[in-house]
Amino acid sequence: MSPPASDLLSVKTIPGAGRGIIANCEISKDTTVLNSEPPVAHVLFREYRKEVCAHCFLYDRGRTLRVKDHDTGKVFCSASCRQGWVDYTGEQGRSAWRDLYHLIHMKNKGGKGSSGISLTDHRPGIEEIDRRWEKAQRGADEYVRTRSDTSNALGDTGRKQAKGALASSIDPDILGYLLSGILHHDQQPDRWREAVMTLAMHDEPYSTTHDLEAHCNSFVQLCSIMPVSLLRSCTIEVCRALAAASSHNAFGIRSGGEDGEEYMGYGVYPSASYFNHSCHPNVAKQRVGNVWRFWVTEDVRQGDELCISYLGGDEKDLNVRQRRGHLQEVWGFVLHHPVFDLDASKAIADWQWSGPPVREAAMST
């Protein structure tokens, strides 16, 4: 379901403001207008890996959840969530998560942390991004060729090469985000193309060269450990699209729904990405398990644009400067307009996407 369409709403081009969601008819207050699908790619940050259910994202503060999948390290709030995750992920996907779990485990045993972010680092431009990904492709080609020639298991050569991939630092959050997207792509490549490739994409989504490097390394590392049958979806096109889509389309996964305290991860929910931002939103959202529900908070007329606030409910009392800072931090854009409280369609025309992707906000908190 992307872009969203129903009796209640449809996606239209808003003059000067890209796409937006328009009410097809009068809608009365509190009516649910959209239930999103589960994310096409998401990550629960590593520091929450023992406290957040991998299936329904339930958070039990400070407590290790009791149901564990020992092969993959995933935890669940209940046996039924575990079963739900196993069914959704499939045997092949589970095997890939197991391989990633082992990679991270081995790497941690080595005692090498990921390298730090240099203060003099810069935001890489498109040419630098292309060059770096071409290099990653050459590295990945080696693995793909060797591994496709042999069996599913890593042969001696494959093992040697996996060691090579381990020599560079790993980023479990990026690896997990990419793997979730790759698995989704592999399950439904046509639907994935329709849902993800039509989203607003950021051409230069990496906030630093370190971030770009980490994505490229993660791609090569995944090529080195991924079950051979999944290599068709572990491609540069998919990995680059996942980064490009996350900048503008990711929703934070927080412990209490929209305005909960803990920022535990983020996900891309394509059908939900068509709502524009307004400082006077007429739509509210709440996370319900691994999906989002959207409902109108006032009576809406036919032809009205339906807008959400990209700010969480807890920021309502912030002043303009604080709000602007928060939008930049979390959503990676700056609102270049003298007056922040604008009609959404005008405001959106003035947005310039310029900041870091969502995950940067998580790293700094």
Ligand SMILES: [Zn+2]
């Ligand atoms: Zn659960």
